[in-house]
Amino acid sequence: MALQPYIYLASMISGLSYEGVQGLLGLIHTPGTISTALPPPRSTLLASFNMPYKPNIKSSALTHGARALAKHIYRSSNKFWGSLDGNDFNKNRLAVDVVNRLIEHCSWLNVHFVAPHGFLFEIRVANGYGARWMEDGKPYMQDGHSKGWIH
Template identity: 65%
Template sequence: MSPVNLRDFMEELVRFTLESYIDETLEIDLGLSKAFCSNLLKDDPSDPYLATSADSFQGVPPYPLYKGLASSLLESIDSKAFCRSHCNLTLIPEGSSFKQKENEWQKLIMDKGSKIVNIMETSVHELHVQEPFFSQLKDGQKTIEGRCAVGDYNRIGSGSLILFNRCVVLEVQDVRRYASFSDMLGAETLANVLPGVETIEEGVQIYRKFYTEEKERSNGVLAIFVSKVDLQPYICLATLLSVVTLTHGARALAKHANRSSSKYWGTLEGSDSDKNKLAMDVVSHLIARCDWLNVHVVPPHGVVFEIRVADGYGARWSKDGSKFIGFLEPYMKDGHSKGWSH
């Protein structure tokens, strides 16, 4: 599969995994809020027609945001290492628990990432199925896929792996040929081919949207028996996402949590989801109550945008606001040498 197709495959896989989690049809708990996942899937609220590239990580992130996530994951899988270029971990001190977690992520990326690529490369055929039939295939309710016997469909045989909608892999158990869709539906039953459809006539009309009667008569049709395999690309991806869930804000907050004797930053504990929520709450609190804003030069970041509240606590972003840099302690004498503890 070409690099372009690989990127498209990963984008579709990320989208499907996030949507399945939101719909509560995903077998794995990602540890993310549904609102967060929904925001990743949203188009640009300000300009839905803005042409952007998911491969660009400069300036304002392109919408929908999940495409940037897919590109970053793909880079990590391709390099067989946790992607640092889009997740600035240089602020995390060596020897911290985060370094150990990064090593765990890298092992997971090499394991699950290679499995995702291997599944994609070994899937000889790629088919698209509309809803509700795709979900029925995924859930095992629909066990037979009907197609007109044309082109590459004639190459499908027992043991072949089919990638449906770039998300779900099914293995072919058998292929049977019929003269018409009506004959196929009568022999294999509607419940196996088109669950929910009540009559053969109604089923034939569904296929008529894709194939003319002349094409059906001249080529015949195939009943492709399929079953779900254990190793699924979306499950591998979900495993990755469920582990790599600590946001940059939560990692930055970990540096500050114990510096303030007044516990201004709160208590960083619980699951990654709890820590991520605390970091987001802190940022929201700072933005809502800031009474000082400034753009100035701070080595080594260059030009930055800062906000502070009356007590001196604050946060810092890149000049255009697209990259969160970290939290800020109140100004104090010899703060750097004291580790900003106060």
């Protein structure tokens, strides 16, 4: 009796080490890489990216992702990030488009230690642009946990 292909695939994957699974997923290894880490699910990354940046301020609809984009958009002389114009809704929409493009075209993924920020999940596209989250997929925020930020 022939086995289903998913059984063969499950058998192959279960025989891999963490490093093997990381390689299969495209994670790279650097001196700061967490050897047993796997990337957070895309759904976790997008959910945290779309969390309100200032949830306690009624008039603010800006997301964590749009806030991060606003901080970095002017660092690109070739307009890689696009143009951040308009209201919070427009900024949020551009940010989602950008992060989806980064995720779809990333050529470099790593879960690693970056001083002084700690352990991060980071993605990069071929020309070096990218995004980062805390290692568990929460929005990256310098000193966020010491400031009482929780997911």
